[in-house]
Amino acid sequence: MSLISRMSAATAVHETAELVDLLLRDPHRPGRPDLLAVPDGPSPTGPSPTGPQTVPLLPPGPIGIGTSAARILLPEAPRRTGTLAGTAPAARVSSSARAMPRIPTAPPGPGYTGSGAAPVDGGSPVPVLYCPPAVRDDPALGEEVDDRLVEWAAEVGVYPGQLDRVRSAGFGRLIMLAHPETSDPDRLLAAAKCALAEWSVDDHYVDGEVEEARPELLGQRLAIAHSVIDQAHLPLKYAPQLEEVVRADPVMVALRSSLDNLAKIGSHAQVRRLRHELGIMFVAYNQEAVWATTGQRPPMWEFLMHRHENSFVPCMALIDTLAGYELPQEEFADPRVRRVFTMAGSATVIVNDLYSMAKEDPSDFSVPRLIATEEGCSEREAIERTVLLHDELMRTYEAEAAALALTGSPELRRFLAGVWAWTGGSREWHASSGRYHGTGTSAS
Template sequence: MNRPIHSCNPEIKLRPGSTLLADKLHLPALNYPFPEGRDSNTDVVEAEVVEWAVRHAFVERGGRGEAVLRSLGPADLVGRMFHRMDREAFLAASIWSAWMFLMEDHFCEAGAYHGSPEGLAQFHLWLREIMTDSHGYDWHPICQAIIRRLPVEYTDLCVRTGEATLDMARRIEKVSSSTQYLRWVEGMTYYFLGTIWQVGVSINSPPPSVKEYLLGRSSFGGGAPTCALADVVAGYEVPPNDYQHVEVRRLRTLVGIIASLCNDLMSFPREIGMIWNLPNILIAQGMSQQEAVNDTVRIHNDLVREYLELEARIRSWAGDGLQRFLHDMGTLMRGQYDWARRQKRYAATDNFFFDTLANPRTS
């Protein structure tokens, strides 16, 4: 018999607001020797993303959900990661960014499928089929099967998610080559795998080791599909053999982990006691809050140094498309930092004394 799906326990659910630490902590310098920037169309695209979410009833106009989405700024995140984008591709990627925020909130770690990895697996397989064949797959029958296993309050939301996923996938497919689009679907599959592991972990489970955590974080952090969209949004294409070269695969994995650790640091005050945050795992091993922050920054900066060494090797043989991709991987990581530091829900500037960025580079 399948296990019932439960609403998330209050101890697990992410807090709706930020938490101020008892004592403000020192955040050592993060190493981002990459250019800062923001696409000039970001504010206009942001407004269109909100309209998309309202139209698909993911959020209610004028309600708290709309306010949270505006505060999150999904287009602001994309616009800071990739500075010069094709207009329609920018909108498609920003809609995907909003879709990720909303879908996770409703269905993943703190949502309907908490404690039910098999239920989330079925849900993700359904979403993946929509993405795989966005013009031929009839998603309604499986949607009805999923609804039968969900609490009644998720019935309409599940249907709206199917409709929104179809629209989002078609937008990305329209601005991608077939190879680029399937790269993104593959990245989403890797992301889905990590979230299934995530929802199966109980608050009473032993915390994972640092290596176990980083393995999962590189998946459910969404790094793979984000990297897959880098050349799509900028209107070029990395040759497939270059994108899948073993050194480029290693580099993309590093990018995903580095961006995730930045998020862990910025969101730490909001997620004290949560298992899916590296400082909390280090605290469970006996470190103080400040020691855990320091060690997370050390791990982060060690990975950035590894990235820079690997990037230099790749640049020695990379063609024009891959050279542009390497530039975009740098702005992706720096953009994650610039976005997260400004997030009101993280309250990072209220909780940390910031050192300046290490070794900034302007071009």
């Protein structure tokens, strides 16, 4: 089920819907508001020469269910100095920390205790998603981005006759919540255009929300669309034929327009990074076509692998671009950074799976529904087990990203903190959806 259809589908009225509602609207945000903030209490190494809030007090390693294996698999830091080395020059770290702009610390949400204790409703505990609070919420800014995003969607031709659905989804609000380091509507709109273009591939080609889905033709359509993402350069005799096909397809027009717009604020390397992430997502879309044409119901391990490839990672890859700095490619490509980055992406899309459980058809695939089928448990138990999977990913990110921040560049530390803030903003978007919760707000 595509993201736009999840956002605009009617909410089912049953016990599962009520549980998901309680889960998402729970005011507890047990994750630390700032990934790099020093926890309360004296530091075991004494006071920092540059003041508090720069170096985290680390857990002993990954924590949560199943992370004993993660401790074994986590690569050791290389025994050298410099970027992501085992040690970093103290003078460089302290001066960079003073100069580096920081994401403002998010205020704890209502009812925040920092303990992660589950709230109780009628004597029945509701599982708690381990996630930080959103850093900021500026409804007017989100609405401005939404208005401009809908105008752009009309210009490029995606979602014809469905622009009200695009507006009600509140994607501008998502981008506003998830990228708190900028309040520039132009920069936020650039990210929103990329996101909507990405999701239009799913809605037009895969799930048939806008036009008829043709699984047997999906590979061909994605290959042509990929020629826009990674521009194909054909001999002069044939290039016009490809260009004619591209210009006639609104999805390809949207992809090209969004990437061209992003290039105005990002470097070549940053735009190339997004192109790479979209190529991975296209592979995952082809996997869905196989399930559709063969009638397969994927096992959990395969679907979680699919979620690794089909998540919010392309949106999250723009964190530094929107904030106005650049994470060096050497660090972004480091396997340890890639590991935690994609884990955070998987965690955010699991939240979306939980959100959609009360809205989608029982035949649609999602983490909780597949758990219920594979493990033969109730929907409530499947939700609880899905929350545990989400929390394992989030706690592992928190521990390993904090460790990487100790020896990485100032840009890496800022980027990892930005990813943490992104997860909080995304959770808040899902939690405050006006269409879903009936509050009458502009969000989804």
